[in-house]
Amino acid sequence: MSSAPSPIGDDLVRVLASLANPHRLRIVAALARERAYVSGLARQLGISRALLQVHLRKLAAAGLVTASLELSEDGKAMNYYEVQPFVLTLTPEIIAAAVETLTVPDSAEQPGADR
Amino acid sequence: MSSAPSPIGDDLVRVLASLANPHRLRIVAALARERAYVSGLARQLGISRALLQVHLRKLAAAGLVTASLELSEDGKAMNYYEVQPFVLTLTPEIIAAAVETLTVPDSAEQPGADR
DNA sequence: CATACCTGCTAGCTTCTCTTTGCATGTGCG
DNA sequence: CGCACATGCAAAGAGAAGCTAGCAGGTATG
Numbered sequence: 001m002s003s004a005p006s007p008i009g010d011d012l013v014r015v016l017a018s019l020a021n022p023h024r025l026r027i028v029a030a031l032a033r034e035r036a037y038v039s040g041l042a043r044q045l046g047i048s049r050a051l052l053q054v055h056l057r058k059l060a061a062a063g064l065v066t067a068s069l070e071l072s073e074d075g076k077a078m079n080y081y082e083v084q085p086f087v088l089t090l091t092p093e094i095i096a097a098a099v100e101t102l103t104v105p106d107s108a109e110q111p112g113a114d115r
Numbered sequence: 116m117s118s119a120p121s122p123i124g125d126d127l128v129r130v131l132a133s134l135a136n137p138h139r140l141r142i143v144a145a146l147a148r149e150r151a152y153v154s155g156l157a158r159q160l161g162i163s164r165a166l167l168q169v170h171l172r173k174l175a176a177a178g179l180v181t182a183s184l185e186l187s188e189d190g191k192a193m194n195y196y197e198v199q200p201f202v203l204t205l206t207p208e209i210i211a212a213a214v215e216t217l218t219v220p221d222s223a224e225q226p227g228a229d230r
Numbered sequence: 231c232a233t234a235c236c237t238g239c240t241a242g243c244t245t246c247t248c249t250t251t252g253c254a255t256g257t258g259c260g
Numbered sequence: 261c262g263c264a265c266a267t268g269c270a271a272a273g274a275g276a277a278g279c280t281a282g283c284a285g286g287t288a289t290g
Contacts, residue, residue: 016135029214032207088205092147099144
């Protein structure tokens with residue numbers, strides 16, 4: 001998979017929203033150094049597992065992290081997360097281009113239906 | 116100045132949060148084409164003035180837009196907004212670096228910045 | 231078999247964000 | 261002078277997001 005070509009409208013909002021949070025920023029930072037499993041990462045970051053789960057899910061929904069369930073040597077099920085390498089560049093012009101593909105929050109959402 | 120070299124922790128969160136919203140993305144996009152005054156921009160975007168004000172304030176707080184009060188020919192006070200040209204590049208590594216400068220949300224520490 | 235790890239989920243509270251509505255102010259024009 | 265247009269701010273409700281606490285299940289080790 002490529003490194004985030006240019007997220008279209010809604011995707012951009014989702015990515016930005018997923019990053020606009022101190023905890024999730026820390027999570028990305030931690031995973032950038034090395035992949036980690038949920039419980040270990042929670043301890044490392046000093047937050048609860050439940051909270052970490054929520055944030056991880058949001059990051060995963062934005063496609064920034066991925067999970068892979070693995071079995072440790074001693075039979076424990078470990079869910080390892082890792083960052084998806086990405087390069088996101090934003091300028092007013094790039095944003096202007098992305099906005100063109102924003103879907104309207106109302107009923108119908110046809111790709112390119114207004115203007 | 117202020118082409119956002121590499122926003123430190125909290126600034127990054129603020130910038131990301133300010134961009135993580137469809138309305139504000141549209142605002143940036145509109146201002147990227149040309150500067151505009153509040154009422155005119157509100158009509159152009161099809162949103163209420165009050166709502167636009169709030170979003171503009173958030174963008175301004177993040178340093179992405181600036182306002183300049185001007186007097187029109189017919190004496191009306193017009194508040195013109197324009198985007199601040201910026202280039203924001205994000206990668207997991209850059210985020211990891213920014214996280215180092217994140218302030219802890221502990222008890223009191225920010226001088227009068229609480230809502 | 232109790233303890234210690236690992237995983238996941240949800241109910242419920244709290245807090246923040248978004249949005250509307252309304253008020254207040256100022257200037258120019260018919 | 262009232263209408264049209266410009267500015268601003270604040271209260272208040274709805275909704276989304278954040279967080280905690282608790283439950284349930286799995287496998288290994290003492």
